[in-house]
Amino acid sequence: MPTRLSSYFLRTLREDPSDAEVTSHRLLVRAGYIRRQAPGIFAWLPIGLRVKNKIETIVREEMAESGAFEVHFPALLPREPYEVTGRWDEYGDGLFRLQDRKGSDLLLAPTHEEVFTLLVKDLYNSYKDLPLSIYQIQDKYRDEARPRAGLLRGREFTMKDAYSFDYTDAGLDLSYQAQRDAYERIFTRLGLEYVIVKADAGAMGGSRSEEFLHPTPIGEDTFVRSAGGYAANVEAFTTLVPPVIDWTALPAAEVHDTPDTPTIQTLVDSANANHPRTDGREWTAADTLKNIVLALTNLDGTRELVIVGVPGDRDVDLKRAEVVFAPAEVEAANPGDLAKHPGLVTGYIGPWAPAGAVLGDTSATGIRYLVDPRVVDGTAWITGANENGRHVFGLVAGRDFAVDGTAEVANVRAGDPAPDGSGPVELARGVEIGHVFQLGRKYAEALGLKVLDENGKLVTVTMGSYGIGITRILALLAELNNDPKGLIWPVSVAPFDVHVIAAGRDEIVFETAAAVAATLEATGREVLYDDRRKVSPGVKFGDAELIGVPQIVIVGRGAVDGIVELWDRRTGERIQCAVDNLGAHFA
Amino acid sequence: MPTRLSSYFLRTLREDPSDAEVTSHRLLVRAGYIRRQAPGIFAWLPIGLRVKNKIETIVREEMAESGAFEVHFPALLPREPYEVTGRWDEYGDGLFRLQDRKGSDLLLAPTHEEVFTLLVKDLYNSYKDLPLSIYQIQDKYRDEARPRAGLLRGREFTMKDAYSFDYTDAGLDLSYQAQRDAYERIFTRLGLEYVIVKADAGAMGGSRSEEFLHPTPIGEDTFVRSAGGYAANVEAFTTLVPPVIDWTALPAAEVHDTPDTPTIQTLVDSANANHPRTDGREWTAADTLKNIVLALTNLDGTRELVIVGVPGDRDVDLKRAEVVFAPAEVEAANPGDLAKHPGLVTGYIGPWAPAGAVLGDTSATGIRYLVDPRVVDGTAWITGANENGRHVFGLVAGRDFAVDGTAEVANVRAGDPAPDGSGPVELARGVEIGHVFQLGRKYAEALGLKVLDENGKLVTVTMGSYGIGITRILALLAELNNDPKGLIWPVSVAPFDVHVIAAGRDEIVFETAAAVAATLEATGREVLYDDRRKVSPGVKFGDAELIGVPQIVIVGRGAVDGIVELWDRRTGERIQCAVDNLGAHFA
Structure with missing residues (x-):
């Protein structure tokens, strides 16, 4: 059944929301995708939830392809494991902490390394059980000092976080590569340009660490890259050290x-x-x-x-x-x-x-x-x-x-030589859309996750952690895909495949439009059908442009002759098409 | 692709967990469905998530059928709306409260009446927009004094909560009935016996209110019912008042x-x-x-x-x-x-x-x-x-x-007359699996949700609230469907349709089992394939009984002759079947 706009829970706004700082926030609110509940905290309306679900489905498919299994942890967790690893304190003000009625300390988890580690410790004890990669898609919490830019940096956000478990460094490299490959597939499917940059390990500890950045001037992160292929975020950039100099000929100070x-x-x-x-x-x-x-x-x-x-x-x-x-x-x-x-x-x-x-x-x-x-x-x-x-x-x-x-504390400048000898770097800005990370044995050591190896010896497990911000990606896609009139969704995540508009007053228009919508839906497309009776074609066109379904079918005066118009939201191109030939256009 | 047990993230336990108070908790932990994180707080392992997703899918389908639209609200919400309705205080110790870094009060929502009301107020302003029913499937929080019985009464739990919006009492009756009908369909599909009982309005305020109880001696709720069809929970039972007596002939005290x-x-x-x-x-x-x-x-x-x-x-x-x-x-x-x-x-x-x-x-x-x-x-x-x-x-x-x-404070006894004259009542126990509730105008009044009616007059909206505990239902299904050897899932929510066991050491056994698993999966069944090489048939049978997939296919010695065994987990019946005829058995 096509979704009929006359009864759908969707209202577009003529005015920009007063608190919107960025285009994606402005358009997602105006087009009826999200509503703000508190700073950095949003509710998802039906059409927004559809886009979010599509992104999650792509992520789930590629996680399955990578061999990872889905689990689901609570957001509310006890203090103890985070105390053991030191993160209860390290997170500072960024952690939402609370107490239950008995005075026990709890937190809203910003990430789940600790409890994933404990879960595997609970279930596994042999090298034969490994490798293992498990993930969840889950709502996370960080008490950001300045939640801003709508969904791009929220206090509640949906993340896919995966964790890998191996008992050798070589195994970790393979698990890491499998997740890294999955991320490349995910961003490719989402049509999101990305640069993989060396990242600093930050508060997580560990060794190899790379960020997937989408290069854009609105990005919060600065990164450097050389023509020769070096890329790192500024925090991870290392200086090309010049050779020492023979000082014997130098004068005294x-x-x-x-x-x-x-x-x-x-x-x-x-x-x-x-x-x-x-x-x-x-x-x-x-x-x-x-x-x-x-x-x-x-x-x-x-x-x-x-x-x-x-x-x-x-x-x-x-x-x-x-x-x-x-x-x-x-x-x-x-x-x-x-x-x-x-x-x-x-x-x-x-x-x-x-x-x-x-x-x-x-x-x-x-x-x-x-x-x-x-x-x-x-x-x-x-x-x-x-x-x-x-x-x-x-x-x-x-x-x-x-x-x-x-100490690598000096600022990095365009023209500085890349540490790998691949030439001078340029500086660019980007939005972090993914992070793959070799945690190593830090968490396993702190929480006692060991398995028996081939020789019956207890060895500490080595881990990786891999995150993708689902809601941030959605916001970024909105940020990248719009024009002054509204959103233009990529096909892979569009809330509907086709937006059918009944543009006229005659019954034949509504009959034809309903038939077109039903036929498209029956042949496997998701259809939003604007069947509103007392709304002018102009308003309907404006709403369609704002909502941003990539393909629009206008059923207007031509309906009497079996002719409709196909409107490509991205190019703006409109072509006439016989109703009977519609199938071919959506092949 | 069948799910192969040799690499699946699933471990069964031989021992009962020490903290399990009820059968469902004990079996769900032992069979690898869930793991406890803190009192009343659980993580979902892959096989458990599958069952949970199936229940959610049934609920979503029936919600769509009822005309309700899905939205998704955050768990973390600001204090203000709950302050306006008085629930910030009324919930007492049952509410998880916290503050952000700026000292603003927040809560983990136990239910979402307030923010749904505000959302509709934000988007709607005319009677033409109504009726509207919207729902979410979302993780909720209550700081229970005594979280117990595993998932049956947790502190974090997944609920489907729906809210209806009408501008007339007659409209509310229709919306209420649509949800009530959807609940009947949901419980029927889940194979869950239910009694619809009159419920007290409790802390929610409002008028008509009914609970769906599953009658079971382990239930926390007591209800009464008469042979004539009256049913109410004990809190809602009202006394059949006897006629007044002429006292003129009575002696002095x-x-x-x-x-x-x-x-x-x-x-x-x-x-x-x-x-x-x-x-x-x-x-x-x-x-x-x-x-x-x-x-x-x-x-x-x-x-x-x-x-x-x-x-x-x-x-x-x-x-x-x-x-x-x-x-x-x-x-x-x-x-x-x-x-x-x-x-x-x-x-x-x-x-x-x-x-x-x-x-x-x-x-x-x-x-x-x-x-x-x-x-x-x-x-x-x-x-x-x-x-x-x-x-x-x-x-x-x-x-x-x-x-x-x-004041209706006296205890109710078996044999008390039902208030509607339908005869004496009996007492029974049940688990609450759903609640439908006419909130009336309480929330709309408190939060100022009004629309213009046909005459251009502002009228306060009247609301309903409708809840189903997803995780509680899952636990109850586990509680009702088991035997001393393990779980026995109803087909509608089973994590897999078929559990194929390679029971033997010969290569032909594994080849046949893999082929059977692949064929069943290719023809639309979800298959769990026990392909473990170093595990005895006995252990595999025990795991299959514990895990509880309703249909089991044993591929053993008969494989050389193209014969396998079909094992019905519920009846225990085993029948021989030619591999070539398997399709017919799963029609």
């Missing part, structure tokens, strides 16, 4: 008065004016070493300072720094932090000092000193002399100062 | 010393010994009027006493009292309550006293006095005289004492 040079630009200007290079070039910001004090807040609440040295032409990228220092939170040190260390002279901090604290020697300062990977042994720098108004010139790494390690 | 008669039995014995009836019969408990002090805790936390008078051969049924006094909580008054009213002499409380407090006159005591409906004017009673060791005999209602009203 010299301290110069550099009054009023608290910034890199004033320092460079002063250096060129008063201490010009001898090779005829000018000093640039890249010749300076900028030392920045960061404050880390560890999980246990303690505050720790760390100093990072980066070339003066770069800034610290706090998102990259967060990955380096996870799970600690990172921010710039505040005056109160600095006041506790009078040896640090703001604007003139450096890894060398004639007397007193020396960076790179924590026994002296109690503060770790980490540098950008470009600061290799033998590189010479202009940097602070730890005295007000003085800098040291020609300070050579390895010769004149030591470091506690390197 | 007399006070007698009745020392040491604080209980009904001691009172009756004392009365027969010292003050025998003049008509030759004996006094019985039914001749006495027992007055019981109840303490009500109102929603605002205030505590109020009320006295109820019931014939001495009956007790107060607290569940019935809760309906009478809802939303207040009811309990027996404690000594502290009574100490505040020295006029109430425990064991000798009555509606009459020579001096001092008189029940039935709240201006004197501040306590309401309500009586059982059988205490009609002209009935004469032995009851307390409000003095220690004294009772009054022949106290006539209406003549000697007044009341503040009647």
Whole structure:
């Protein structure tokens, strides 16, 4: 039976919703797909649910193809397993926590690694049981600080999350590849362009990790890619480390008065004016070493300072720094932090000092000193002399100062060389649509998931975790497929295959339209039939454009002659067609 | 493709789970359908999800047939709408409440009347839009004091909840009937016997209300039914009120010393010994009027006493009292309550006293006095005289004492007459499997849902609410369909249609079994194929019995001759069958 618009629970709105920040949110609300219930929390109306179900069906089919089995976990879970892995605390304010009437701690799960691990521990005990991949399609919760962009970043959202279980690293690689392949098939079927980028492991721990990003200027994530095929999100980008330099011929470092040079630009200007290079070039910001004090807040609440040295032409990228220092939170040190260390002279901090604290020697300062990977042994720098108004010139790494390690905290720039030698990278923005992730043994170790191997020895299981945001993908498809008049769904997820419009007042119009709708439905298409009697053709056309079913059949005046119009929503093309030939057009 | 047990994510357990209180819980865990995550919170394993999906499909089909549209609301909702209707407080400890990072109050919805009402208010404004019925299948939450019996009473559970919207009472009757009819079809398809009983309106408010109960001794609900067709749950049962009696010929009441008669039995014995009836019969408990002090805790936390008078051969049924006094909580008054009213002499409380407090006159005591409906004017009673060791005999209602009203708080007994004159009732137990409910205008009024009627006048919408517990039904089906060896699913919800067992070691057995499984699957059956190589036929048979697929095909030694065995799980009957004739057996 075709769905008749006269009685269908669908109302389009003429006005944009006042709280819509992005096109997808605006159109999905206006066209009657979703309604907001609270910030980042939405209800699905019948036509929206149809699209969501189609995406879920594609995901289910490809999960089955990959050999994964579907299960379903509750959203409401006890604290204990998340306590064991540390995530109860690590999630911070992002986790919805609550208590039951007996005072037991519960949470609304943001992801389900812990309970999947425990489930497999409960059921399996031998290597013969493995490999195993299981998944669910389930509503998840994250208490986002700023739920925004409609469904693109909600507080309740539907995810497909899969988990793989193996007892060897090679097995994990295969399971990972199977999920990765399934993701490629899913996004291809959805008509969603994607880039697979190296991703940082983040709070999850683990080793190999890749994100599927859809490249779009509206994306929240920044990633880099080289013409030679390298791709990574900015957090995961690693610097191509230059070779060390022989310092034997380099002159000794010299301290110069550099009054009023608290910034890199004033320092460079002063250096060129008063201490010009001898090779005829000018000093640039890249010749300076900028030392920045960061404050880390560890999980246990303690505050720790760390100093990072980066070339003066770069800034610290706090998102990259967060990955380096996870799970600690990172921010710039505040005056109160600095006041506790009078040896640090703001604007003139450096890894060398004639007397007193020396960076790179924590026994002296109690503060770790980490540098950008470009600061290799033998590189010479202009940097602070730890005295007000003085800098040291020609300070050579390895010769004149030591470091506690390197840290990938400097910002990434277009033109930076890809670490795999595949050439300079460009920066782009994208929306994360999938994530595949080798968790390794972190969760299995924490929760005691072991199996007996071929030799009867207990070995810890190694896991992968694989996520696709169903509701985010739906929003993204809406974001990508529209024009000023409304949505234009890809065929694979369209709520209906055909939208039949009775455009006229004569009975023959309604009779023909009803017959066309019934015939199309009987031959396997899902049909939305606009059978409304007191609505003008103009309003019906507007609604059809807003709703966005890709194929529209207009039954109008031509009905008396057995002629209807086929309207391609995407191209706008309209062609006449005999009713009797309709079947051929929908072959 | 048949599902192969060798790689399927399913493990049966030899042992019963230690926390299983009922058969369904025990078998669903042992057979690998579900796993407990926390009290009253379960995860669904692949085979369990299959059964759940089948039940949901039946419900969806019948909802579509009834004309209802599917939507989907979030579980996490803001406090405000529930505050407006009073349910934020009324639900008491049964509601999971939480706060987000900004301190906004949220809840995990136990039902969704409020947000469905607001959705329709958002989209509709004319009588022409009505009637409308919309539903969802969704995971709900209630913080049960004692989650028990596995899925039969969980804290997270899947429900189908539907809501109807009309602008006339006659329209509501039609919408209600359509849902009621759909429920009858659903339970018939599920093979679930049901009784439709009159139900109390409870915390929901509203008018017509019926429960679908499955009669079973393990049920939590008690209901009554008469041979003449009356059926009601005990809370909704109403007393057939006897006619009033002419009291003009009745003697005056007399006070007698009745020392040491604080209980009904001691009172009756004392009365027969010292003050025998003049008509030759004996006094019985039914001749006495027992007055019981109840303490009500109102929603605002205030505590109020009320006295109820019931014939001495009956007790107060607290569940019935809760309906009478809802939303207040009811309990027996404690000594502290009574100490505040020295006029109430425990064991000798009555509606009459020579001096001092008189029940039935709240201006004197501040306590309401309500009586059982059988205490009609002209009935004469032995009851307390409000003095220690004294009772009054022949106290006539209406003549000697007044009341503040009647209250249906007395327990119901087998043999009590049905209120509709259809004869004596019997008591039975049942499990609630569905509830249809005329909410009336309560929610629409509270939340301002009005539409314009034919005359352009704004009228408040009238609503119905209709619920089916999907997970409870699944548990009940498991509870009803099993034997000591395991589950026996009805065909309509079985996880698979056929369970094929390769019972032997020879290659021909596995070849034949694989071919049989593939053929059955290719002809439209869902097949579970036990292809495990190192598992004995005995273990396979045991697993098949535990798992409970209704039709089993055993491929064993007969395979060489093209013969297999068909095993009916329910009857236990096994018959030989040529492989080539299998199709006919599954027609």
